Amino acid sequence: MDDTLEEAISNIKLRLRDFSAPKPDAPDLVWGTEGQRISIERYQFPIPNLLLFILHGVCGFSLGWRGEKMHWCVPFAYKGINCTIAFEKFGLRLYIDKLKNEINPKEVLGKLEKAIGSAEKHILSALAQQQITAGNITTEVSRFPQATNRMTAAMRGFRVPWPGSPQSTPKPTSASSWASARRTSAKAYSVRRAAA
Known part of the structure; x- marks a missing residue:
């Protein structure tokens, strides 16, 4: 030891x-x-x-x-x-x-x-x-939407853009920009899911 x-x-x-x-x-x-x-x-x-x-x-x-x-x-x-x-x-x-x-x-x-x-x-x-x-690290992605949304929300701060996906947006500062960022993240996520 x-x-x-x-x-x-x-x-x-x-x-x-x-x-x-x-x-x-x-x-x-x-x-x-x-x-x-x-x-x-x-x-x-x-x-x-x-x-x-x-x-x-x-x-x-x-x-x-x-x-x-x-x-x-x-x-x-x-x-x-x-x-x-x-x-x-x-x-x-x-x-x-x-x-x-x-x-x-x-x-x-x-x-x-x-x-x-x-x-x-x-x-x-x-x-x-x-x-x-x-390199002994694994992340879990669930096929159930609730778990996937929870995982996405938890990892939002650690996101690295996937090749071919829209670049991550800068951190929003107002309530309206939070909603816009959420929509952008959802679109990027659906693009990645469709590509996979």
């Missing part, structure tokens, strides 16, 4: 020093009655699998039992108190042991947020740059 990667991993583990693997006799907080469920706001962790990367990939905590309508769950102990983070059908949930509820959920989630920020900066950005340099 690269020295900078090892240093980044040790830095993340240092940030998460209060986190440890759960005890073997720890109760099942998700499926049992011992867990207090706390919903995690979507904006706090917009990419839930980064939590899985931190807890399972970097810290090495084992995965919990994956039940119905659950993508993954990772049990852990925070300052000796059993917890579990689960990515379920309706979002992320933090489960804390009801009997020993002496910790602040905001503290747990705040430390995880900081660890993810460190991982994005020191591990994932370098990995992304390597993949881009190697």
Whole structure:
């Protein structure tokens, strides 16, 4: 392993020093009655699998039992108190042991947020740059109009004109020019779709 990667991993583990693997006799907080469920706001962790990367990939905590309508769950102990983070059908949930509820959920989630920020900066950005340099990048285009429109809107700022298509228009400054630019973009998109 690269020295900078090892240093980044040790830095993340240092940030998460209060986190440890759960005890073997720890109760099942998700499926049992011992867990207090706390919903995690979507904006706090917009990419839930980064939590899985931190807890399972970097810290090495084992995965919990994956039940119905659950993508993954990772049990852990925070300052000796059993917890579990689960990515379920309706979002992320933090489960804390009801009997020993002496910790602040905001503290747990705040430390995880900081660890993810460190991982994005020191591990994932370098990995992304390597993949881009190697050409291992794929963009998805859906055949469904709603998804295509959403993708087009998301990538509008990154548009590079296709050969033979109208040049991209300068960024509009007024409401009427926004409407004009939208029509121009739609025409250019339909021309590209017809050519493809």
